[in-house]
Amino acid sequence: MALLFRRPKGTEDVLPDRVGYWQFLEGKVREVASRFGYGEVRTPTFEEAELFARSVGEDTDIVSKEMYTFEDRGGRLMALKPEGTASVLRAYLEHGLHKGGGLTKLYYISPIFRYEKPQAGRYRQSHQFGAEAIGSGEPSLDVEVIDLALSIYRELGLSEVSLLLNSIGCPKCRPSYRQELLKFARAHREELCGDCRRRMETNPLRLLDCKVEGCGRIMAQAPVISQYLCDECREHFEEVKGGLRSLGIPYREESKLVRGLDYYTRTVFEVVHGGLGAQNAICGGGRYDGLVEELGGPPTPALGFAGGVERTLLAMEAEGKLPELDERVEVFVAYLDDPGREALPKVLSELRRAGLRADGSYTGRSLKSQLRQADRMGARYTVIIGGEELAKGMAIVRDMELSEQREVPLDGTPKVLREKLG
């Protein structure tokens, strides 16, 4: 059969044989986030494109090359959301969550869209879970957010994760670093890629996470930000590290870690996984103290993180931590003859109403092939119905493991099977 349609490049269908892994992961995210006091927020799949240009940054790859934008019928420029934070903050401001003046803690699980070259674990529609803690600049909040991210990975059974940590300073101290970096970049201008040459004047920090190999080699020699942090940023960073140590959370300082988004200030971090090769980040986050204001709100310090669902599942697979999925039916209903076939929908319905996972054959096959199907579906019991038994108000219950069967009153079968299945 020639296919008329295929899924768009860079997208995936998650079929029932794997969707249980997704549900397991999403369940853990919800469970752990709620334990930490974060409430779930669901924002639209698309927003005004300007929201992302403002927040993520005009000259990031995400906005300049990878965003799915479209003009709607009203002539407005919209974008499928390329990340989660901007939408969460837009909602935070739109619904006045800032008016309480306290801390607002939100999490989300959401598809995101980026026009990327498809590769392992990277898709044009991918999925992220993330959290945002809005309303405090305290280093202890950085520690909580990092602890939340790592707790999710721990609950998913992952052990080969490492935390990379850096501080990228604030609007007070970053300009002097930026100046030094620019000086360095200008001196190596000819060796840098076109993107870097174009970006160095507007945002030289961006050069530090250029994916071009040659740029990486050169930037490895560049000055590091830790030498330029102001006293407040240095102290903040020390307190974050101290907090992590007191929780027994190991970290590695990574002086070149800047993250690909413009809005970060001070703490930035990444969680990487040992089983994923070169593209090993499964989670990234940081503080974005200026972003709420940038989006039209009051000055509000905040931070958050986002983890990739697909990449986390790859990491779980690499560690052999994908859960056992039990898709088996508990009870299969087979019929012997026409009266049995006519009674099938009602018998099935009653078993299901009694809370049992029950299924039957609708394909008009022989009893033998129905029993084979019951086996294939992993049924522990099969209820067999036929005209003769129905006339007596009885059904045959077959234990598929022991290959034993006996007659039981038909209206009592749901109860009998519930007891047998515990």
Ligand SMILES: [Zn+2]
């Ligand atoms: Zn600073």
Ligand SMILES: [Zn+2]
């Ligand atoms: Zn480059």
